[in-house]
Amino acid sequence: MKEIKCTIIQDLLPLYVDDVVSEDTKELVEQHLQTCQVCQKEYEQMTQTLYVPIENKVTLFEKVNKKWNRKKMILIAGSILTTLFLCFAVFSYVFHYEKMIPYSSDLFEIEQQSDGTLVSNYFGKSHAGTGMTHPMKVEIDGEMKNISLIYYVETIANSPTSNFLREDERIGPERFELPDSKTVDQVYYGQFDLEKVIITKEQTWDELLQEMTLIWQR
Ligand SMILES: [Zn+2]
Known part of the structure; x- marks a missing residue:
């Protein structure tokens, strides 16, 4: 396999740390890390400081946000349904519960x-x-x-x-x-x-x- 430049690997490292790379890239980075001290060090630093590059911060945030939004939507839909049901129950009770x-x-x-x-x-x-x-x-x-x-x-x-x-x-x-x-x-x-x-x-x-x-x- 052709030698890959350290700069390329280091460009890829943030993505690798965030686990948003393809399997092929992952393999490539891992192979390189095993043989290159410099990149290995760079990698360790990143993982120690939990380095998250800015563009990935956004991605992460969006991911969390999306998940939270879905949860929120379910909650809102749920409470709307509950409210409708309660309204209906109260309505039925008030108007139809005869004695x-x-x-x-x-x-x-x-x-x-x-x-x-x-x-x-x-x-x-x-x-x-x-x-x-x-x-x-x-x-x-x-x-x-x-x-x-x-x-x-x-x-x-x-x-x-x-x-x-x-x-x-x-x-x-x-x-x-x-x-x-x-x-x-x-x-x-x-x-x-x-x-x-x-x-x-x-x-x-x-x-x-x-x-x-x-x-x-x-
Ligand atoms: Zn290297």
Whole structure:
């Protein structure tokens, strides 16, 4: 192999120290270092003082920076996702997590109109929804009665004490007519799952009505 000049090797040394040379160059430098005291010394000095030439400092810094940037990007993306998820969770909780508003005579009133139809009055600030049934024929204490079931639900956003969304201040109660109410004998308040009573028979009518509150009868 042809002799390489020390100046060339010494030009290469900084790169060699930083391990950014090709395998061939590496081999070349190593071969030379084994035979040349001068370059060997130069090399040792470089490694002792952790010599990093300016252009390689930039490269190193960029390398670190790039890595850090990627980490930062992952972190940022992660926290954005977490934030979105939390927003969604809070949103769902505030608007969709419904529970029944417990019965109270201050909040609910069934009113019979002159034509015999029934109107449900709600005196709370707001509510998220209502569950109700058409009249159903049920045997109660040996007598067939036509009963309607009803309950109101609230969310954090809408409840008897808060009206998160409503801008308009209602005057008086919120009213709606119960379906087919002319024939209704009794109205019960409380949450119900008719599938349990009618389809799977897990619950009898007696059991269900015992959990509910009789709020009106003809
Ligand atoms: Zn040399």
